Amino acid sequence: MAPIINGRLLFNQLPNGLPVPGKTTVYDASETIDLETAPLNGGILVKILVLSADIYIISRMRDSSVEGRSSPFLLNQPIDNYGVGLVLRSEHSSFKQGDHIYGMLPFQQYIVMPPATAERFTVLSNDAGIPWSAYVGVCGMPGQTAHHGWREFSKAKVGETVFVTSGAGPVGATVIQMAKAEGLKVIASAGSDEKVAFIKSLGADVAFNYKTEDTREILAREGPIDVYWDGVGGEALEAAIDAASVGARFIECGMISVFTGEPYHVKISFNIVTKELKISGFIVTSLHQAHLSHFYETFPKLVKEGKIKYKEDVTQGLERAGHAIVDVITGRNKGKSVILVGEE
Template structure:
């Protein structure tokens, strides 16, 4: 069999603000691969089916001199993230041809085919619930795990608590809304458009509003005080949530997208309230909590998703060549639901 194209998306240039397709992130078709004869050296050859587009990808487009939670992307090399792939060849007895695997911490490169050697970075998925494979990078992947692990570890909720979730139409925020409602709590939720607000209401939020047209301060003043704030945004929204938090409130800091594309992020000015009201901030990375909570997540969440008890929304982009635009759309908030790139059916 002759070699076939192995298109990829490479990190071409460090952006100073928003990452632009064709400039900072470039689609490249110059590479090929011999699927039958390429040496595996004990590894597994996979065909990439789905790749995840997440807000934090912008944080990986920095220089190596920038302090970061994980090594940044390498210039001239494919960007990487979580994905789903099907096995074409395997030299690992635990992984068979035809298995579907999900990339975990090691992640998959943004290309059509890849060879995996680190088997701690992949998980074989049976998918007995017959859920679309794209969901395994969404509510049943890193975003869903993030919501489940952070909520389970830090919420410490009690009856009557009031919860505020920013970025509530995204895959993490929407899952948190539903976890909180399943516990009978009052949920306030913000999103960036009227259709996103409608979706958040449909999954159970008691109060949902468009933060672009409605004052967050006025909503929290009327509906608070807050016992829990799940922060996907940072900046001024975090400052406002702290202002309207109750004594002994918990703030779960998950994301900071308001600061990802600016050199001058908003400085929160009321941190003294953390002391005066004995508020606790919890920052976390989901993979640090995986060893503690993964078993419960994978035991319970697929069934809840399959039954409709936990709902999700996807923003599906077809074609690896459109990955750069999908990354930009997420940074600018133009996606509605979990953004995924379908590389192959």
């Protein structure tokens, strides 16, 4: 078989503010691969099917000298994120041709993985028969974030009230549905009327556009809140602290306001003391050992049965992946952003 193009999305330069497709990231078609003869050296050859575009990607677009919880992207190398791939060839006993794997994949069409790298990936059984794209969204890292964080920290009780920010995103939308299933009153916010309609369809009792309505007024009227799911930080966090009940649980999984504007410094932090708030920040991978088995046992089935709903914003091809990333960071996506790289 003749070599074919192995398209890649490269990290080309550090962004000054928002990343710019064609500058920050560049699509490159100069590399080729022969799918039949590429040496595996005990590893596996994978065709990448679908990749995830997530807000946190911008935190990895930094100079390699800047420390952070996640590793920075390397200049002139493909960026990477969670994805699903198809094993085309294997010399590894844990993988066979036709397996679908989930984990951190480069933004390119094909990859030969050495044995040690391959062993970090999960083989997906997909007994539920849901689309593979769901495994980078509601049944992937975003769904795991919602599932793990809620189980670990919410301590939810029937009749309590939860406030969910970024309610139309893949994490927030999942939290809304989990909270409703446990008998909570759900207040949720989003950044457009279309997104507000979506979170209402998920069962939110109070849904509002934070750009046109005052968060503090909504919480004063509908609270106090017993649980706060935070993907935003900034002014929303401050409003939630002000509206919290004594002993409320704050679950901190994101701070998108840090990346999209001037940092907002919370001014009523003393209420954390007087209200005896429980504030828990977490990274999803830190909770895998306690919750990942339960997640895979339950979530794909719930999605298949329609008990957990989701919405996707699909981008076709790596050539447009840089635009998909910017859309997620600026909130222009309409559902979980997925990039379809290849067909089975």
